[in-house]
Amino acid sequence: MASNAIDQTRRMLSLVTYLRDRPGARVEDVARAFGISTDELISDLNVLPMCGTSFRGGDLLEIDTDGERIWWRNAEALGSDTAQPLRLAADEATALLVAARAVATLPGLRESDRDALRRATAKLEEAAGESAGASSRLSVTFESEGGVFAAVDRALAERRRLWIRYYSPARDELTSREIDPIRLFAVGHTYVEAWCRLSEARRTFRLDRVAEIQLLDETADPPPMELRDLSEGLVQPAAEDPEVVVEVGPGGRWVAEYYPHDSAEELPDGGLRITLRTPDPASLRRLALRLGRDGRITEPAELAASAREAARLALAAYGE
Numbered sequence: 001m002a003s004n005a006i007d008q009t010r011r012m013l014s015l016v017t018y019l020r021d022r023p024g025a026r027v028e029d030v031a032r033a034f035g036i037s038t039d040e041l042i043s044d045l046n047v048l049p050m051c052g053t054s055f056r057g058g059d060l061l062e063i064d065t066d067g068e069r070i071w072w073r074n075a076e077a078l079g080s081d082t083a084q085p086l087r088l089a090a091d092e093a094t095a096l097l098v099a100a101r102a103v104a105t106l107p108g109l110r111e112s113d114r115d116a117l118r119r120a121t122a123k124l125e126e127a128a129g130e131s132a133g134a135s136s137r138l139s140v141t142f143e144s145e146g147g148v149f150a151a152v153d154r155a156l157a158e159r160r161r162l163w164i165r166y167y168s169p170a171r172d173e174l175t176s177r178e179i180d181p182i183r184l185f186a187v188g189h190t191y192v193e194a195w196c197r198l199s200e201a202r203r204t205f206r207l208d209r210v211a212e213i214q215l216l217d218e219t220a221d222p223p224p225m226e227l228r229d230l231s232e233g234l235v236q237p238a239a240e241d242p243e244v245v246v247e248v249g250p251g252g253r254w255v256a257e258y259y260p261h262d263s264a265e266e267l268p269d270g271g272l273r274i275t276l277r278t279p280d281p282a283s284l285r286r287l288a289l290r291l292g293r294d295g296r297i298t299e300p301a302e303l304a305a306s307a308r309e310a311a312r313l314a315l316a317a318y319g320e
Helices: 005-020 027-034 038-050 090-104 111-128 131-135 144-158 254-258 281-294 301-319
Strands: 063-065 069-072 160-168 173-187 189-196 201-206 210-219 243-248 263-266 272-277 295-299
Touching: 005 027, 005 038, 005 069, 027 038, 027 069, 038 063, 090 111, 144 160, 144 173, 144 210, 173 201, 173 210, 243 254, 243 281, 254 272, 281 295, 281 301, 295 301
Parallel strands: none
Antiparallel strands: 063 069, 160 173, 160 210, 173 189, 189 201, 243 272, 243 295, 263 272
16 A cells, blocks of 8 residues: 555645745655655645645645645635635535544544544534534444554654564564654555664564554653655665565565565466565575465576575475
8 A cells, every 4th residue: 555544644734734834845855854755745746736625716725846846826825814714515524523533533542632633523513513413323443553553653742662563474473572663654554663672773663564562651762863764765775786586476475565676577376576686685595485385586596596405404404
């Protein structure tokens, strides 16, 4: 997926405020500030012009870009001093009420935010009148990632440590660890960058791979460190890095999701031929062992032979 719905909505709301205060902002500077790629930013900018107080002329955000800079043409028209009072149609009121009630149930949401949301919902119900009755017959349940996001967001706001059980598909195992969260960001998926107390190093965790999460009482205290520039992606192999080709069956398609790659070609059996680059091809021998019957390294030939030998030795050791 792209960034999850909660994360993208939060980012786009922040973009409105950010761009209002920075007319003519450079695309690459805005992308860097939000920890996303320029392509993701342009995608957000293509959605924002469909947002506003109504679909009448002048009420939508007039935001455009030439690929280098961003302009908001009607920021003053949508300011609090000049904007028209908000009037909601029945379907708009129903959608807002259903969404508000769903968000209010998210685990990990700060209690002050939950209370503010409940007050806003009550006012909306009063204003919606009969429309509020229809919304009460509908409900939305967020996937588990929403609860993980809320817990991480709360931990960041309150500077608290987290305990997580995390699944690593490369090792096919769950590990328990305590982390001091540093920031949330989205690059294809949503991640939390944190100081891991288990490895005593900076680590990045994908939210949809967090099996369990608990907010701890300990204060988060990550060591000072420079934030990485994520505008070009989470992992950025160099063009001169050696090229490796891995062919996987249907059970190994996760490799394309887990490893940054140059291409992923569909195979007739439902698998993929994945081309990737890495400064240390030998490190992929472990991947070959992990894949087993679900995949194999095909290029370069020396690495493929090395992986087969490692597998042979592993099988021989297992048979002893």
